Amino acid sequence: MPQLENRTIWLTGASSGIGEALAHQLARIPCRLAISARRGEVLEKLAAELSAENNTVRPYPLDVTDREAVPATAEKIAADLGPIDILIANAGTYKPDDPARFDAADYDGTMRLNFSGAVYCIEAVLPSMIERRSGYIVGVSSLVGYRGLPRASAYGASKAALINFLEGLRFDLRRHNVRVSVVNPGFVKTPLTDKNDFQMPFLMPVDEAAKVMMKGMRRGKMEIYFPWQLAWIFKLMRVIPYPLYDRLVRGRTGH
Ligand SMILES: NC(=O)c1ccc[n+]([C@@H]2O[C@H](COP(=O)([O-])OP(=O)(O)OC[C@H]3O[C@@H](n4cnc5c(N)ncnc54)[C@H](OP(=O)(O)O)[C@@H]3O)[C@@H](O)[C@H]2O)c1
Structure with a gap:
């Protein structure tokens, strides 16, 4: 099991949302x-705040x-804090697709x-x-990486790529004794989801999400997913045939 205590941990996307809550944990x-x-x-402020609990942030x-x-950043961290034992690559964003203004640059971004x-952080x-x-x-x-969803083809494709990449990497790194976990959240209340204009089922408070992540990382789980209710719906949706999936998503979203 991966030990989190007394390790050098590098967390990206720590200035808000899930990353910030995880930094507190x-x-x-x-x-x-x-x-x-x-x-x-924002990071400076957060580090100062967290120093009350832990003086090495x-x-x-x-x-x-x-x-x-x-x-260059990874080298600086290693020089300051010691070799990086744990990388939590959390930085990310969601921008809803607008097919009427389809622009490949959005997909690239x-x-x-x-x-x-x-991938760049892992390379480092x-x-x-x-x-x-x-x-x-x-x-x-993200759970959105399981299957295509309306207004999320760019986001979903990027997350599907990440799931597949990490799944493959796990096999390759096992013999080097490097463990890999993928975290697939559903809806968590953060500045990212605050922009959504639709009802988000099982929306989870961010502190709760960070606690589930901590528990999953301590166990070194291959996949850490939450909230479990939405995750199991998505897991079921992943295996149903296309026509049924299409009908269910259209019924739920009106797309
Ligand atoms: N919230 C959800 O419901 C949900 C669901 C599934 C998956 N996720 C995933 O969880 C992760 C965190 O999301 P969140 O909801 O916490 O979003 P968030 O509140 O918007 O936080 C995103 C974080 O990523 C950082 N970031 C954005 N662009 C960056 C860049 N180019 N370089 C470095 N850092 C960058 C942001 O900080 P700066 O702006 O300071 O760079 C911020 O700290 C994302 O990967 C997201 O896709 C979230």
Whole structure:
């Protein structure tokens, strides 16, 4: 089982939502916590706040889509806090599709952040993990990655890619003693979902989501999913035939 205590943990997307809530959970245990996101001033404030609970929380502002900046940040973290033992690649975003203004640039941007951003971070930490024969990679994807949904073809494709990538990587890294988990949230109340104009079933408070993630990471679960009610609906929807899936989604969403 991966141990979270006394480890160097790098968490991306820590300036709001799930990442911020997880940073609060992680700061309660003895660990060296590096937090990243683009907004440096928000990270500084959060690190100062968390220092009341854990004095080794440091901000490392970073745009994860900047492939050159990512390894430089990872090196700085390792130099300051010791080799990175655990990467939690959480940074991501959702922008609803607008088919009337279809623009491939939107797809590139979503893929670059939600998929490549995680890959770049993994690229930066993996050599040291393999050399030390120890490490834990956690990627935050989404239940939406299971199957196509209306207004989410860019987001869903990026998350499906991430699930598949992490699933494959798990096989390849097992013999190097590097563990891989994928996190698939449903709807969690964060600034990302605050933008949604539809009713979100089983919407979960963010602190609860962070607690489920902590529990799942402690167990080193291959897949950490929540809320369980929505996750099981999505798991069932994943295996039903296309015509039935289409009818159910149209009935529910009106698309
Ligand atoms: N909330 C949900 O219901 C839900 C469901 C399924 C999956 N997820 C996934 O969970 C993760 C966190 O989502 P959230 O709901 O917590 O969203 P959020 O509140 O919008 O937080 C997103 C985080 O990612 C950071 N970020 C965005 N672009 C970045 C970039 N280019 N480089 C580095 N950091 C960047 C943001 O900080 P800056 O703006 O400061 O960079 C922020 O800290 C995402 O991967 C999301 O897809 C969320």
